[in-house]
Amino acid sequence: MAKEKGTKPITSNRRVRHDYTILDTYEAGIVLTGTEVKSLRTGRASLADAYADLHNGELRIHGIHIAEYANGTWTNHAPRRVRKLLLHRAEIDKLTGKLTEAGLTLVPLSLYFKDGWAKVELGLARGKHTYDKRQDLAKRDADREIARAMGRRAKGMSE
Template sequence: MPKDRGQKLITSNRKARHDYEILDTYEAGLVLTGTEVKSLRTGRASLADAYADLNNGELRIHGIHIAEYSHGSWTNHSPRRIRKLLLHRAEIDKLSGKLTERGLTLIPLSLYFKDGWAKVEIGLARGKKTYDKRQTLAKRDADREVERAVQRRAKGLPD
């Protein structure tokens, strides 16, 4: 999730952290066309069902939906085309070693502008089982109850 002053969040994949255990995150640039950038500036994008893969030493992202630009001419872009990701060679080599491990995948977590450049935060992830998801939800609910009790006690209210 972007936190610096020069960043503007376009969209985030909220379901990714529920469905996957995020092991590591990377910030990558996106190769985009002009109408894609204009459409992103209006906030018309979705990361649902998106994933990244490594092919011939290049990192590519599949399934990002960037809506066609409404004021675009007949040279508009294809909404679900495969887009190239820009990472340093050392990071790509590191990822290629990790992706050979069974059960790991690359999932986009958020899409944002940083200093005018479109960036995507991708996470190296392992899928959660159903019982892991339930366990995570139960832990979050328990933490929320503890926080409420602490706040009530700080205000001097009875439990």
């Protein structure tokens, strides 16, 4: 069988960008069992309520739900088990310093296959307040209205 090339998205967590301000992103490998990989290839995963943390110098991810493989037997995995993430030691050390800051957390943004390997994109994030969310929504609406007006003007239509 030929080796896979390119990226194949599995799932993404769109809610994160609404609830958090993403300061930096990291790509990490994820340690999986055989039935987890088969289940991911069918696209059966959810990143809702997932987060990553440091424990004994290792990066781990909690709360990712990977559904049990339909054709699995007694070798099937637990859907919400804690999984180890794979990053270079220098990146983990850099993250350790940043995560000690108040209010910063690591949240998964997306899960995908890259050249056949399962990867997770992590975002170093700071939580947004309610008024920040309202400002973002108002700015997005204003930008949309400006784009509409520019489009109408370009087409020669009057207001």
